[in-house]
Amino acid sequence: MDFSQIASEDKIRRAYEDGEFNDLPGYGKQLKHEDLSAIPQELRMAYKMMKNAGIINEETDLRRDLLTIEDLIDKCQDNEQRGVLQEKLTQKKLRLNQVMKSRKTSNSSLFKNYETKINNKLR
Numbered sequence: 789m790d791f792s793q794i795a796s797e798d799k800i801r802r803a804y805e806d807g808e809f810n811d812l813p814g815y816g817k818q819l820k821h822e823d824l825s826a827i828p829q830e831l832r833m834a835y836k837m838m839k840n841a842g843i844i845n846e847e848t849d850l851r852r853d854l855l856t857i858e859d860l861i862d863k864c865q866d867n868e869q870r871g872v873l874q875e876k877l878t879q880k881k882l883r884l885n886q887v888m889k890s891r892k893t894s895n896s897s898l899f900k901n902y903e904t905k906i907n908n909k910l911r
Contacts, residue, residue, distance in 0.1 A: 826856060850884040 789797075809815065827835050838844045857877045864870045 826852075847884065847887050850880055850887065854880050854884065 803809065824832050824835065835844065854877065857873055857880065861870060861873045861877065864873060
């Protein structure tokens with residue numbers, strides 16, 4: 789350990805002992821476990837950063853899951869397992885449809901106005 793690491797650890801330990809972390813949101817609560825096993829090790833940090841920044845949302849996750857399940861179905865030899873995967877695929881598709889329907893903006897007057905402006909520029 790170098791000096792800066794030792795000094796940092798000591799500062800954190802003293803702050804913890806002094807109770808400086810007691811008022812933090814989520815203090816004493818269990819952390820939520822995220823299963824990142826489907827994401828390659830070298831991409832996990834980037835995935836986590838994008839998710840925390842709001843770039844990756846439920847829709848993105850569902851689309852990724854759909855592609856994974858479809859690949860598994862293509863490679864599956866067992867008919868029983870294929871049926872289970874088909875059921876999962878159907879559930880994911882239904883959930884994706886719900887997500888897409890809940891954020892549908894095509895009926896919005898702002899969207900219509902924006903769409904008209906784009907179409908006029910492209911002509």
